[in-house]
Amino acid sequence: MTAPAGSSLSPLEIACGLAIDGRPARRPTPLPPSPATPQRALRDAVLPALLRPPCLVSFSGGKDSSLVLATATRVAREEGLADPVPVTNRFPQAPEADETTWQEQVVGYLGLRDWQRVELTDELDVVGPYAQRMLSDHGLLWPFNVHFHLPLLDHARGGSLLTGVGGDQLFDALRAPPRRPRPRAVAHAALAVAPRTARAAVIARRRPFDAPWLLAAARRAATRAMARQLAAQPRGPLAARMAYELSLRYLRVATDSLALCAAARDVRVGHPLCAPGVWSAIARACGRRSRFAGSQQVLRGLFGGWLPDALAARSDKASFDGVFSNRHARDFARRWDRGGIPHWLVDAAALRGGWLAATPPVLSLTLMQAAWLYAQRN
Numbered sequence: 160m161t162a163p164a165g166s167s168l169s170p171l172e173i174a175c176g177l178a179i180d181g182r183p184a185r186r187p188t189p190l191p192p193s194p195a196t197p198q199r200a201l202r203d204a205v206l207p208a209l210l211r212p213p214c215l216v217s218f219s220g221g222k223d224s225s226l227v228l229a230t231a232t233r234v235a236r237e238e239g240l241a242d243p244v245p246v247t248n249r250f251p252q253a254p255e256a257d258e259t260t261w262q263e264q265v266v267g268y269l270g271l272r273d274w275q276r277v278e279l280t281d282e283l284d285v286v287g288p289y290a291q292r293m294l295s296d297h298g299l300l301w302p303f304n305v306h307f308h309l310p311l312l313d314h315a316r317g318g319s320l321l322t323g324v325g326g327d328q329l330f331d332a333l334r335a336p337p338r339r340p341r342p343r344a345v346a347h348a349a350l351a352v353a354p355r356t357a358r359a360a361v362i363a364r365r366r367p368f369d370a371p372w373l374l375a376a377a378r379r380a381a382t383r384a385m386a387r388q389l390a391a392q393p394r395g396p397l398a399a400r401m402a403y404e405l406s407l408r409y410l411r412v413a414t415d416s417l418a419l420c421a422a423a424r425d426v427r428v429g430h431p432l433c434a435p436g437v438w439s440a441i442a443r444a445c446g447r448r449s450r451f452a453g454s455q456q457v458l459r460g461l462f463g464g465w466l467p468d469a470l471a472a473r474s475d476k477a478s479f480d481g482v483f484s485n486r487h488a489r490d491f492a493r494r495w496d497r498g499g500i501p502h503w504l505v506d507a508a509a510l511r512g513g514w515l516a517a518t519p520p521v522l523s524l525t526l527m528q529a530a531w532l533y534a535q536r537n
Contacts, residue, residue, distance in 0.1 A: 167301075167412060167415070168299065168301055168412075168525075170501040170504060171377065171380055171381065171384070171501075171504060172301070172525075173299070173500075173501065173525055173526060173529050174370075174372075174373060174377055174381075174500070174501055174504040174505050174526065175368070175370060175373070175377075175381045175522060176302075176303065176370075176521070176522030176523060176524065176525040176526065177381075177385075177409065177522065178301050178302075178408050178409040178412040178413070179381070179384045179385060179388060179408070179409075180384075180387075180388045180391075180407050180408040180409070182387065187402050187403045187405075187406035188402065188406060189398070189399075189402050190398055190401060190402045190405070190435055190438055190439035190442060191435050191436060191439050192439065193436050193439035193440040193443060195436065195440045196440060196444065197437065197440045197441045197444050197461045197462075198461065198462065199440070200434070200436045200437045200439070200440035200441075201226075201230050201431055201432075201434075201437050201440075201462075202230060202233070202234045203436065204230075204429070204431035204434040204436065204437050205227065205230050205231045205234055205321060205429070205431050206234055206238070207319075207427070207429065208231070208243075208319035208320070208321050208427060208429045209231060209234060209235050209238070209240045209241075209243065209319070210240070211318055211319045211427050212240070212241050212318050212319070213241070213244060213315065213317075213318040213319070214231065214235075214240075214241070214243045214244065214318060214319045214320075214321065215243065215244045215245070215246045215275070215311065215314060215315040215318065215319065215320050215321070216228045216231055216243045216244070216245050216246065216320070216321045216322075217246060217308060217311050217320060217321065217322040217323065218245035218246060218247050218262065218265075218274075219247065219248075219258055219262070219323070219477065220247075220258035220259075220260075220261035220262035220264075220265060220477075221258070221261070221323065221326075221476065221477070222323075222326065222330075222458060222470060222471070222473070223323030223324075223325075223326025223327065223432060224322070224323035224326075225261075225265045225323075225466055225470055226323070226326065226432070226458065226462060226465070226466065227321050227322070227323050227326075227431050227432065228243060228245055228265065228269065228271075228321075229265070229269060229462070229465040229466050230431065230462075230465070231243040231321060232269045232271065233465070242271055242272075242273065243271075243321070244271075244273045244274065244275055245262075245266060245271060245274050245275070246274075246275040246276075246277070246311045246314050246315070246320075247262060247274070247275070247276050247277065248277050248279055248283070248307065248310055248311065249276050249277065249278050249279065250278075250279055250280070250283075250479075250481075250482050251278060251280075252280055253479070253481045253482050255477065255478040255479075255480070255481060256477045256478060256479050256481070256482055257477065258477050261470060261473070264467050264469065264470065265466060265467065265470065268466065268467045275314055277310045277311070277314070279310065279482075281482075281485040281486055281487060282310075283304075283306065283307055283310075283482050283483065284482075284483060284484070284485040284486065284487035284488050285303055285304075285483045285484060285487070285488050285524045285527055285528060286487050286488055286491050286527060286528060286531045287485065287487040287488075289306040289307075289309045289310065290303075290306040290528065290531075291531070292306070292309065293305060293306040293309060293420060294528055294531065294532045294535075295535070296420075296423060297416075297419050297420065297423075298532065299525070299528055299529050299532055300416040300419070300420075301409075301412050301413065301416060301525060302413055302416070302525070303483075303521075303524040303525045303527075303528055304479070304483060304524075305413070305416045305417060305420060306420075307479075308320070308322070308417060308420065309420060312420055312421055312424045312426050312428070313424065315424070315426045316424050316425055316426060317425050317426070318426065318427070319426065319427040319428070319429065320421065320426050320427070320428050320429070321428075321429050321430075321431060322417070322428065322429070322430050323430075323432055324410075324413065324414060324417070324430040324432065324433055325410065325430050325431075325432035325433030326432040328404055328405070328410065329401075329432050329437075329438060329441070329457075330457055331404075332397075332400060332401045332404045332405075332438075333397075333401075333441065333445065333457055362385075362386040362389050362390055363382050363383055363385075363386035366382070366385070366386065366389075367382050368381040368382040368385055370520070370522060370523070371506075371509050371513065371520075372505055372506055372509045372510040372513050372520070372523055372526070373504060373505060373506070374503070374504055374505065374506055376504075377503075377504035377505065388407070391403070392404075397442050397445055397446070398439070398442040398443075401438050401441075401442050402438075405433070405435060405438055410433060414430055414433060417430075441457075441461065444461065455471045455472055458470070458471040459471050480518055480519075480521065483521070483524065484518070484519045484524070488514065488519065488524075488527060489514075489515065491514075491527065491530075491531060492511055492514035492515050492527070493515070495511060495514075495530055495534075496534070497511075498530065498533050498534060498537065499529050499530035499531070499532065499533025499534060499537075500526050500529060500530055505526065510523060510526060514527060
């Protein structure tokens with residue numbers, strides 16, 4: 160099997176469902192110097208989208224998309240531009256994906272009058288109508304749920320769409336290390352100063368890649384690749400750690416996939432929380448070591464008052480497993496003829512068993528899209 164047209168994934172990445180930096184750069188490109196404050200840098204990152212109306216914001220009610228929506232709203236009103244329009248996918252039949260309460264709090268707090276809501280049932284299934292359109296137009300893309308944004312991009316035709324992509328990575332990169340030594344601190348310190356190859360070997364032993372549908376050799380290869388990526392993480396100042404995180408392949412592949420879908424609809428798509436200038440400004444504000452322990456402290460410390468305080472304190476997240484694994488996926492799994500997968504990496508029987516489980520493993524769903532695409536072309 161070769162990667163389908165439109166895909167930048169290797170067969171191992173398709174089998175694992177991950178875009179892996181198996182050979183990460185030893186010295187990633189440093190963050191650009193930024194004299195701006197974090198607030199100003201984020202405002203600068205959303206302005207181009209506001210200048211190409213209609214400006215829609217992919218809005219789930221989570222912290223990332225809410226921060227982008229709040230920033231865009233502030234900038235629009237300061238610059239005399241039209242308010243951004245939140246646009247939200249809603250799933251009445253999937254209560255675990257319901258964020259209505261949080262969404263209404265944020266929209267009300269910001270005083271936004273226009274809010275576009277798209278009600279869906281099983282259309283965003285991993286091989287449902289939207290995914291089929293994406294696969295037919297562009298080939299296999301990563302991540303498997305890129306098509307989640309297609310209804311939103313359809314509403315933004317001719318304008319712009321802002322997303323919260325990169326927020327999780329930004330907040331995680333800012334987590335302050337513990338002030339007191341943890342158990343086995345000596346062993347951790349020794350591992351930190353060991354050569355990269357030695358660190359990778361230890362990490363591989365401690366964190367084997369768990370994917371029951373992979374053959375043993377593929378699991379070992381995935382484990383080694385993930386270990387090399389983890390071992391390459393810098394141990395130095397915050398800015399260096401953030402530059403490494405921002406340089407990783409998976410962010411680039413994901414944003415390239417969204418850009419491809421957006422261009423086909425004449426939409427300018429932007430990801431302010433992925434902007435190097437934003438990361439640089441926040442790193443500069445924090446100094447060598449982050450003074451934040453997570454997203455709650457970041458939102459309150461740097462963007463206090465921009466959003467309801469209760470949102471900063473929330474710790475739960477919606478789940479979309481039922482949205483992506485629906486009747487289309489189950490029907491395809493049952494009739495699948497085992498074509499379209501890298502058989503030298505994947506156990507087809509185990510893969511089908513996972514697809515037919517009550518909750519299919521999300522990392523196996525890239526393989527389902529590859530198999531569906533193969534079936535259409537053969």
